[in-house]
Amino acid sequence: MSNPQFTPPNMQELSTKSRARYQEIEAEILPNNEGKYVAIVPETGEYEIGETREEAVEKIRAKHKDKIVFVRRIGTVEKYQQHLSPLFSNGVGADAHIF
Amino acid sequence: MHTYFDAKDGSPKVVIKIKGTKRSFKEISALLDTGHNGSLSLPMLDLIEIGAKLESFGPVGLADGNTVTVYYFSVTVEIDGKPKKVQASMINNPNVSEAIVGLELLAPYIVLFDFNKKTVYCTTEAEMKKAQSK
Numbered sequence: 031m032s033n034p035q036f037t038p039p040n041m042q043e044l045s046t047k048s049r050a051r052y053q054e055i056e057a058e059i060l061p062n063n064e065g066k067y068v069a070i071v072p073e074t075g076e077y078e079i080g081e082t083r084e085e086a087v088e089k090i091r092a093k094h095k096d097k098i099v100f101v102r103r104i105g106t107v108e109k110y111q112q113h114l115s116p117l118f119s120n121g122v123g124a125d126a127h128i129f
Numbered sequence: 130m131h132t133y134f135d136a137k138d139g140s141p142k143v144v145i146k147i148k149g150t151k152r153s154f155k156e157i158s159a160l161l162d163t164g165h166n167g168s169l170s171l172p173m174l175d176l177i178e179i180g181a182k183l184e185s186f187g188p189v190g191l192a193d194g195n196t197v198t199v200y201y202f203s204v205t206v207e208i209d210g211k212p213k214k215v216q217a218s219m220i221n222n223p224n225v226s227e228a229i230v231g232l233e234l235l236a237p238y239i240v241l242f243d244f245n246k247k248t249v250y251c252t253t254e255a256e257m258k259k260a261q262s263k
Binding site for chain 1: 165167168170188190191196199215220229
């Protein structure tokens, strides 16, 4: 039986909002934080920076416990080595609609 | 930490316990991958079985130049009896059934691979100093 109060998140919408917010703040946060991680609440644009992915997510989720947050490496995105690509590839190429 | 070379595929493996929102830990054997910068990657079925909660998502670049979205779940990992909360990435490929432990999770350890003896040694700096002082 489905839960009438549960609405699945629209990941495409969350991704679009998060990407736009990241582009807004990148120039401000990049100089002192390159290589660190930023976690952004898509709905509000609020963000936290951490040395690791875990730290950034933990900081922002301390304030927004139930939010699914966007997290990425500041500067160039994290890169996976060649042998890992088949594990994470969606089989249809890049997520052009999201990133 | 229990580590070994798997006779089936010749790969180094590590035994860890993982937990999501369910009470009990699940013991799994994971590929020990020094080419993986993340902490832990888990197949979808493992994430479902332990009731892991989706907490974050974000872009990752692949070797073919594409950028994909990776989903991260909150998972507690128990190694040597110590729990550690990590953001475990979900392996998209449904044909992959093996978990991968990356460098981030191994960070507190010194890992030595003896390919001749087919043995993986995993220790800490404190344990090494203790052994040297004897």
